[in-house]
Amino acid sequence: MRSNRQIFLAGILALVALGLFSCRQNTEERQMNRFVDSLMSKMTLEEKLGQLNLPVTGNIVTGQAQSSDIAQQIRDGRVGGLFNLKGAAAIREVQRIAVEESRLGIPLLFGMDVIHGYETVFPIPLAIACTWDTEAARTTARISAVEASADGICWTFSPMADVSCDARWGRMSEGFGEDPCLSSAMATAMVEGYQTDNLADSTSIMSCIKHFALYGAVEGGLEYNNAEMSRYRMYNDYLPPYRAAVEAGSGSVMASFNTVEGVPATCNRWLLTDLLRDSWGFRGMVVSDYTALQELREHGVATDKREAAALSLQAGLDMDMVSEGFFLLKDDKSQIPYINQACRRILEAKYRLGLFADPYRYCDTMRPAGSIFTEGHRAEARRIARESLVLLKNENSLLPLGKNSTIALIGPLADTRANMPGTWAVAATPWRYKTLREGMQDAVQDKGKVLYAKGCNLTYDAELEARATMFGREMRDSRSDADMLTEALRIARQADVIVAAMGESSEFSGECACRTSLDMPDSQHDLLEALKKTGKPIVLLNFSGRPVVLNWETENLPAILQVWFAGSEAGDAIADVLFGDYPPSGKLAAAFPRSVGQLPMTYRHYHTGRPLPDGQDTFSKFLSSYIDSPTSPLYPFGYGLSYTTFEYSPIQHTTDSRTATFSVVVTNTGSSTGDETVQLYIRDMVSMPARPVQELRQWQRVHLEAGESKTVEFNVDYATLGFYNGEGEWQQPEGEFKIMIGGNSKDVQSTMIVVD
Numbered sequence: 001m002r003s004n005r006q007i008f009l010a011g012i013l014a015l016v017a018l019g020l021f022s023c024r025q026n027t028e029e030r031q032m033n034r035f036v037d038s039l040m041s042k043m044t045l046e047e048k049l050g051q052l053n054l055p056v057t058g059n060i061v062t063g064q065a066q067s068s069d070i071a072q073q074i075r076d077g078r079v080g081g082l083f084n085l086k087g088a089a090a091i092r093e094v095q096r097i098a099v100e101e102s103r104l105g106i107p108l109l110f111g112m113d114v115i116h117g118y119e120t121v122f123p124i125p126l127a128i129a130c131t132w133d134t135e136a137a138r139t140t141a142r143i144s145a146v147e148a149s150a151d152g153i154c155w156t157f158s159p160m161a162d163v164s165c166d167a168r169w170g171r172m173s174e175g176f177g178e179d180p181c182l183s184s185a186m187a188t189a190m191v192e193g194y195q196t197d198n199l200a201d202s203t204s205i206m207s208c209i210k211h212f213a214l215y216g217a218v219e220g221g222l223e224y225n226n227a228e229m230s231r232y233r234m235y236n237d238y239l240p241p242y243r244a245a246v247e248a249g250s251g252s253v254m255a256s257f258n259t260v261e262g263v264p265a266t267c268n269r270w271l272l273t274d275l276l277r278d279s280w281g282f283r284g285m286v287v288s289d290y291t292a293l294q295e296l297r298e299h300g301v302a303t304d305k306r307e308a309a310a311l312s313l314q315a316g317l318d319m320d321m322v323s324e325g326f327f328l329l330k331d332d333k334s335q336i337p338y339i340n341q342a343c344r345r346i347l348e349a350k351y352r353l354g355l356f357a358d359p360y361r362y363c364d365t366m367r368p369a370g371s372i373f374t375e376g377h378r379a380e381a382r383r384i385a386r387e388s389l390v391l392l393k394n395e396n397s398l399l400p401l402g403k404n405s406t407i408a409l410i411g412p413l414a415d416t417r418a419n420m421p422g423t424w425a426v427a428a429t430p431w432r433y434k435t436l437r438e439g440m441q442d443a444v445q446d447k448g449k450v451l452y453a454k455g456c457n458l459t460y461d462a463e464l465e466a467r468a469t470m471f472g473r474e475m476r477d478s479r480s481d482a483d484m485l486t487e488a489l490r491i492a493r494q495a496d497v498i499v500a501a502m503g504e505s506s507e508f509s510g511e512c513a514c515r516t517s518l519d520m521p522d523s524q525h526d527l528l529e530a531l532k533k534t535g536k537p538i539v540l541l542n543f544s545g546r547p548v549v550l551n552w553e554t555e556n557l558p559a560i561l562q563v564w565f566a567g568s569e570a571g572d573a574i575a576d577v578l579f580g581d582y583p584p585s586g587k588l589a590a591a592f593p594r595s596v597g598q599l600p601m602t603y604r605h606y607h608t609g610r611p612l613p614d615g616q617d618t619f620s621k622f623l624s625s626y627i628d629s630p631t632s633p634l635y636p637f638g639y640g641l642s643y644t645t646f647e648y649s650p651i652q653h654t655t656d657s658r659t660a661t662f663s664v665v666v667t668n669t670g671s672s673t674g675d676e677t678v679q680l681y682i683r684d685m686v687s688m689p690a691r692p693v694q695e696l697r698q699w700q701r702v703h704l705e706a707g708e709s710k711t712v713e714f715n716v717d718y719a720t721l722g723f724y725n726g727e728g729e730w731q732q733p734e735g736e737f738k739i740m741i742g743g744n745s746k747d748v749q750s751t752m753i754v755v756d
């Protein structure tokens with residue numbers, strides 16, 4: 001026991017340390033301010049506007065526009081940064097032009113969409129969220145930063161903190177799913193991983209929270225569409241992950257393409273200034289999305305690009321990606337204070353990154369060889385990829401497969417290299433990644449046999465397939481459908497088990513890859529039906545960048561493993577799980593619907609006055625239900641099986657005036673080891689406004705040997721049970737709460753507590 005005197009002394013020491021820390025911070029801030037003041041005093045208005053300009057260059061173009069004569073613009077001080085240019089040597093050369101050939105030698109920012117890895121590619125973010133492992137998320141960001149920073153990049157346009165409950169939207173792949181609490185934890189971990197606590201470290205890169213705000217709620221799941229909702233819903237359901245990432249210290253934010261309350265985010269002053277800066281205290285820089293500034297004309301809020309630029313600048317936008325619109329304001333004196341403010345924020349970002357101290361700190365051409373796609377990074381990518389796979393069904397323990405079996409590996413995703421990393425992996429080097437076939441072959445070696453046939457194209461529709469395999473990921477076979485099927489059936493008949501590698505190609509999801517049907521594409525469905533007729537057991541490895549509809553597959557196939565797009569090491573990682581070297585442990589970060597007609601859907605929905613009775617899922621006249629479908633998803637949020645089984649004891653709890661502790665004993669009741677993610681949900685029984693029927697608040701991952709039991713304890717501070725009102729003020733919790741604990745959002749134990 002520590003004496004009062006010791007506690008007192010420890011308190012004094014902590015205060016002194018805090019004082020010294022904030023003193024150092026203040027000194028650093030003062031130094032930065034002095035530096036920026038002095039630099040800005042030398043800048044012409046044109047040069048200041050140049051800092052606000054982020055033109056596109058390089059060999060990677062993500063939209064329609066491409067700027068020319070960048071080098072001359074840089075010499076003229078008309079460029080603040082560039083993005084998606086790859087390679088330390090190339091970047092060093094461009095930085096040299098800025099530093100040595102422009103009048104003031106201001107270094108450039110080099111940004112890139114480093115979304116889920118650089119050359120070592122991790123699973124798509126939606127899959128990372130399915131690990132429910134924030135340390136894993138932090139590791140992915142850390143390694144991405146180490147690799148990208150070694151190759152000249154100091155700024156990533158990640159993490160994407162957009163909550164989405166609508167799998168029609170192709171960009172669900174880039175976010176952390178349907179839940180604001182899980183998304184907040186993941187976004188925070190990613191920011192911390194990219195930036196560390198020292199942005200000036202040469203392995204740290206500046207993160208960019210996007211797409212601010214509400215982009216995941218686009219109507220109809222349609223890309224670039226509008227997103228409208230009450231502020232009450234914004235504050236509680238969509239804004240928390242952005243806010244968490246701001247609080248984690250992200251140096252930048254990207255405005256979204258959509259409108260919020262009728263005003264495009266790019267020029268929405270309430271969002272970019274009142275909320276982000278005045279209310280949340282954000283002190284970094286805000287960049288537009290690609291050509292979003294000039295798109296204000298199409299939005300119908302500005303008559304021309306000049307007006308669009310003025311509206312955006314005054315709203316709080318600092319940097320214009322691609323539109324090159326801010327130069328149009330150079331003769332408008334009323335804009336000068338806004339131009340100064342934006343320029344200062346961009347220079348501050350460069351200062352914090354240490355670019356003024358050493359403009360070449362990110363382009364040491366000796367670094368890439370020892371830092372990129374290293375064995376160590378790949379081992380982490382393989383480990384995290386395994387953790388992200390979700391076992392949806394495993395009848396009669398068909399999985400894991402024995403390595404000594406004869407396996408017929410069939411499907412358009414079985415032997416493709418280009419599709420392994422998934423969408424938004426701009427720095428990927430797919431020619432170095434294994435296909436699934438290679439991963440499986442390496443796992444079985446000469447113990448068993450992996451026979452292979454493609455079986456069919458991605459879809460019968462060649463045009464759709466071309467759209468879903470853009471950016472050099474073509475996979476269409478010129479053989480006839482009948483020939484491919486014959487070959488597949490021939491090898492299926494020789495095998496003990498069929499492994500079907502099917503689903504989406506990587507560009508079937510991602511930006512501007514929205515779907516109105518989420519069923520297995522036609523040709524692949526037909527192939528599955530034909531394979532089923534052989535009577536051989538079938539394991540479906542479902543590749544997709546979003547939740548999809550798997551009704552037929554669930555009814556007809558004994559085993560389904562959701563493999564997403566698991567990155568550069570996917571081939572090995574999938575084989576690890578398939579053959580039981582590692583048990584599956586992923587849990588869905590977004591539910592799989594029964595039909596697109598249910599979308600948007602979330603377990604976290606609000607009450608209706610006419611709910612179905614507990615446990616009932618089918619139609620009931622004049623109750624909230626569908627006439628032609630159950631209301632529940634096919635696979636709920638938080639769901640995922642293991643090769644073993646887990647049993648939960650009833651919940652025990654103790655409470656005091658400020659906190660409650662809930663515990664359950666989780667037992668591994670099967671015969672192999674496994675990891676279980678134990679989830680705690682709450683329901684505020686009566687409040688005004690009403691709260692959702694269920695909300696995730698905490699979770700813990702536990703590792704259990706066969707037969708082992710562990711007590712899992714959650715400490716819940718009552719303050720965390722509250723919610724935001726429509727003005728964004730946190731409401732203290734009060735009254736009765738239902739606490740639910742279980743292995744997914746549907747199968748839970750519950751208990752009640754009262755908070756006064």
Ligand code: NOJ
Nearest residue numbers: 062113157210289290511
């Ligand atoms: C458009 C996308 O919406 C955004 O996420 C991305 O960062 C930019 N293009 C830059 O490539």
